[in-house]
Amino acid sequence: MADLSVNVAGVKFNNPLIAASGTFGFGREYGEFYPLEKLGGISCKGITLKRRDGNPPPRIAETPSGILNAVGLQNPGVDAFINDDLPWLKQQNTVVIANIAGNTVEEYCQMAEKLSDTDVDMIELNISCPNVKSGGVQFGTSCESVENITSEVRKHCTKPLVVKLSPNVTDIASIAQSAEAGGADAVSMINTLTGMKIDINSRRPIIRNNTGGLSGAAVFPVAVRMVWQVSNAIKIPIIGMGGITTWEDAVEMLIAGASALQIGTVLFSDPYAPIKINEGINKFLDDNGIKSVTELTGTVKPW
Amino acid sequence: MKYDVRQLTLISNDKIADGIYDMRLEYAQDDLPVSCGQFAHVYVPGKSLRRPISVCDCSDGVLRLVYQVKGEGTKIMSAMKPGEKVDVLVPLGNGFDIQKGKKYCLIGGGIGVPPMLYTAKQCDSPVAITGFRDESLVILQDDFKSAGAETVLVTDNGSAGAKGFVTDILKERINEFDEVCACGPTPMLKAVAEVCREYGKPCQISLEERMACGIGACLVCAVKVRKNGGEIMQHVCKNGPVFNAEEVVF
Numbered sequence: 001m002a003d004l005s006v007n008v009a010g011v012k013f014n015n016p017l018i019a020a021s022g023t024f025g026f027g028r029e030y031g032e033f034y035p036l037e038k039l040g041g042i043s044c045k046g047i048t049l050k051r052r053d054g055n056p057p058p059r060i061a062e063t064p065s066g067i068l069n070a071v072g073l074q075n076p077g078v079d080a081f082i083n084d085d086l087p088w089l090k091q092q093n094t095v096v097i098a099n100i101a102g103n104t105v106e107e108y109c110q111m112a113e114k115l116s117d118t119d120v121d122m123i124e125l126n127i128s129c130p131n132v133k134s135g136g137v138q139f140g141t142s143c144e145s146v147e148n149i150t151s152e153v154r155k156h157c158t159k160p161l162v163v164k165l166s167p168n169v170t171d172i173a174s175i176a177q178s179a180e181a182g183g184a185d186a187v188s189m190i191n192t193l194t195g196m197k198i199d200i201n202s203r204r205p206i207i208r209n210n211t212g213g214l215s216g217a218a219v220f221p222v223a224v225r226m227v228w229q230v231s232n233a234i235k236i237p238i239i240g241m242g243g244i245t246t247w248e249d250a251v252e253m254l255i256a257g258a259s260a261l262q263i264g265t266v267l268f269s270d271p272y273a274p275i276k277i278n279e280g281i282n283k284f285l286d287d288n289g290i291k292s293v294t295e296l297t298g299t300v301k302p303w
Numbered sequence: 304m305k306y307d308v309r310q311l312t313l314i315s316n317d318k319i320a321d322g323i324y325d326m327r328l329e330y331a332q333d334d335l336p337v338s339c340g341q342f343a344h345v346y347v348p349g350k351s352l353r354r355p356i357s358v359c360d361c362s363d364g365v366l367r368l369v370y371q372v373k374g375e376g377t378k379i380m381s382a383m384k385p386g387e388k389v390d391v392l393v394p395l396g397n398g399f400d401i402q403k404g405k406k407y408c409l410i411g412g413g414i415g416v417p418p419m420l421y422t423a424k425q426c427d428s429p430v431a432i433t434g435f436r437d438e439s440l441v442i443l444q445d446d447f448k449s450a451g452a453e454t455v456l457v458t459d460n461g462s463a464g465a466k467g468f469v470t471d472i473l474k475e476r477i478n479e480f481d482e483v484c485a486c487g488p489t490p491m492l493k494a495v496a497e498v499c500r501e502y503g504k505p506c507q508i509s510l511e512e513r514m515a516c517g518i519g520a521c522l523v524c525a526v527k528v529r530k531n532g533g534e535i536m537q538h539v540c541k542n543g544p545v546f547n548a549e550e551v552v553f
Contacts, residue, residue, distance in 0.1 A: 025520035032305035053536045058513040060523040216351045268515045
């Protein structure tokens with residue numbers, strides 16, 4: 001049995017698999033399949049300062065080897081999260097990451113401040129949601145705004161701060177450098193790629209929001225490439241995600257440069273995927289005589 | 304643990320009407336506490352999403368899913384063969400609330416008809432009004448009769464049963480019923496809900512929406528409902544698929 005534990009920004013995870021924000025709610029539902037302590041951590045559904053109802057349905061479409069979604073940050077608001085969900089989550093013996101999104105820099109700062117006074121283990125700054133009209137990705141697509149929002153939130157955040165990056169940019173490595181310069185403790189990447197699917201008979205987009213975020217196996221090679229590029233550009237750790245479906249994908253993402261992983265879309269077809277992937281990683285490590293999963297991170301041998 | 308993924312053996316998967324298939328899966332008896340109106344989330348090899356299919360029947364060790372081939376996923380399902388293991392997440396959702404001694408009118412439209420069969424089995428002498436586009440799509444009439452239901456068949460063009468809509472029959476006979484339960488296309492459900500409101504009859508409707516997780520975590524299958532004087536987003540998979548028609552904002 002190899003050591004699967006990892007450490008990201010001073011936070012210890014029992015294994016490298018974290019449920020990705022937006023696919024796992026606040027954990028209660030998947031907690032009816034298996035104890036959540038089987039996961040290294042949970043990145044909670046993105047929360048905003050005030051309750052949001054999200055976008056009108058349909059909010060999802062299936063695409064080749066993936067899905068498009070446009071939920072639009074439906075959530076009960078930060079106070080309801082802190083009062084109703086966080087106490088339960090903290091009893092689950094897994095790392096709890098609060099994912100926050102705002103309309104303004106001030107809203108992000110207010111939420112970071114509120115959450116810094118709680119038992120949340122980490123804060124993930126969501127500046128990459130493609131499915132809301134204001135806020136979200138508008139903060140995440142230029143180096144100046146990424147550095148600005150990161151440094152502003154940093155002033156109000158006493159928890160380890162992870163900045164979640166959008167892949168819908170020209171040069172993700174320079175965006176990651178801006179997050180690092182702004183004081184991020186880690187980056188998580190990638191959020192979804194914007195996409196669209198049209199019904200050829202009605203000529204209507206399937207998703208009511210017209211466009212949505214693409215996730216699932218289809219985006220995996222893009223995510224691996226971006227994690228590799230970013231790992232060459234920054235010193236802070238990377239939480240890698242984007243289409244991880246099998247344990248082989250997980251190992252590949254670690255080798256590309258990730259210190260921990262998030263998985264999401266695969267849960268919809270196989271709720272037990274995190275458990276199977278951890279078993280697969282463990283066997284790979286044992287078969288190769290590797291004692292700790294941390295020894296894989298960034299060991300790609302590029303040509 | 305409340306949820307589990309089951310590997311069920313496929314017994315048969317026959318075409319019963321134009322584009323409509325009847326999948327029967329074997330389960331260990333006493334091991335599948337499905338109530339009427341709940342659904343099964345079927346894994347389709349090679350697809351990113353499971354397919355939510357309402358339970359048509361669940362008795363004597365057989366889980367029955369009657370589905371329409373609409374896209375790639377259901378096409379793959381229709382090619383599954385007897386003996387194959389099918390990966391099913393079941394039971395999910397909240398079904399119809401059926402009470403003893405009440406006279407129920409069960410209404411199904413098109414591929415919304417199958418869940419009304421298992422519902423009929425829980426009711427005392429229900430009336431099952433089923434509507435289809437035309438005779439090529441008519442299903443389950445004998446099954447409803449065997450379940451003890453009085454069947455009333457309508458088609459849009461009169462090629463089978465009476466010509467017209469389910470709501471035409473509902474209006475004629477509504478005074479016979481204590482409560483109405485319905486599943487079908489949204490315009491039909493809206494019309495049924497309006498008739499029930501007009502005549503002051505309680506009405507439960509089963510909704511459909513594009514779905515991912517099936518358990519209320521991903522929040523994609525949203526439906527707007529009225530609660531405590533305000534409107535909120537609930538989810539077909541977890542809060543439904545059956546809702547009080549009075550609460551649904553169409």
